[in-house]
Amino acid sequence: MKAIVVDKNSADGLDYSIQKKIFEENGIEFVLEDCQTEDEIIEKCKDADALLVIYRQITPRIMDALEHCKVILRYGIGYDVIDVKAATERGIKVCNSPVHCLDEVATHTIAMILAMERQLVFYNDLVKRGQWLANAGFKPHRLSSQTLGFVGFGHIARRAAEFAKGFGFRMIAYDPFLPEEVVKASGAEKVELDQLFAEADIVSLHTPLMDSTFHLIDKEAITKMKDGVMIVNTSRGPIIAIDDLMEAVKEGKVKSAALDVVEGEPITVANHPLFETGRIICSPHAAYNSVEAEQQMMEVLAQTATDVLNGKNPANIVNKKELGLV
16 A cells, blocks of 8 residues: 655655554555646656645545545645545545644734734834834734634634633634633624624734635625624635725725635745735744644544545544535
């Protein structure tokens, strides 16, 4: 049996030694590839029993070329790079690592909120230019005077809410898939999306990328928000229509934005238009990252692949219901 990583270099600095050890102990050959195109994936990965992917799109055409693939696994929580419907139609299990970076992304969310409200990046840039101006920029508000709105209230958002409690935020959440008692147990009030837009001083995005969430935050949505709203995105870039956001920041409707993910990422050019106003801060899709999170993810995915190849049905099969396994 063979497990193949499609795009080993898509995320810099990953250590695959844990996975190599687990696969070898279970008699599974482990191969690291760095495929760039659909054709290259087909050529180099067609004999995979387990296919592991970081960012490359796994399409129906690729799946049709896989000779005996039983499982496709995504490095991370989200799995939008995999056509799950197509995998299900072909009897292929799709798995993710659902909880390895809850603390990390929640921490990053709070860090971005603090960096925006306290203008840390803005002040740092001023001081580097020799400008010691404590009242430059906008006047910050006390966190306990503000409403923090979560769009999507899954595991990461609920962990962020735990962290946010200590700052005294009023917290509201929109999530059509969660009962009110779950939202309330985390210290938030369940509201409809338009109410969240109208009342939140900070909008924090935590939804998966689906057809219904693509460009969820666009010009129309931003118009419904408070003047001077701040927006955080640690979920998926295309949830925000980036041109609409940049325009709203220029106009002052959005006071500041903090993005760990960006539509069209990665950003690989200097002086990108995103940074013209100085009111948008960005990190390179790094919210998930820590020593502990990476180790847990590597262990979970290697063990999951091993279990599936040995006839088991682990809990993190995302299309388990569709495959009739529950």
